[in-house]
Amino acid sequence: MWVGWISFDLLLGDVHSLKQKRSIVRPLVSDLRRLFAVSAAETTHLDVHRRAGVGVSLVAADSQHVADVLDRVEDLVARRPEVELLSAQRRVIRSDDL
Template sequence: MFSGTLRIDVLLGEVHSLKEKRALIRPVLAELNRRAGVGAAEVALQDLHRRAVLGVAVVAGTHARVVELLDDCEGTVAWRPELEVLSVRRRVRSDEDE
């Protein structure tokens, strides 16, 4: 079994309130969560209206599948014109890692 995580720091475009921020972030998280084996949430900077940190966790049977899912999730976020990706941190682990 393999697991992977992404931490995606994003800057939001023309957002002037936390309510507008939620309206942009919620559909992105919903789209990520629809994928099999993927969980996503806003994990930091919840009190800032123009920034967000999205966390994505993936579990799969092979290293290649984890990398494929992480690439897909990163692309999903990067594709959104209303979000500017500032940084991405990625980690892939095996259940044999200790």
């Protein structure tokens, strides 16, 4: 079994409140879950209105599948016009390595 995850540090555009932030981050997280069948959540910068940390993870039998899904997830996040991708950190490991 292979486990993969990626975390994003995002800068949000013209956002002046946590309510506006939620209107950007919630649809992003929802799209990631729906399109890729992954676990996704806002994970850091919860009380900062112009920054967001989003984490995505998945489990699969094949490491190549995990890498492909993480590539597509990163591409979708990078193409979102309402966010600027500051950084992405990923890891793929075998369950035996834990």
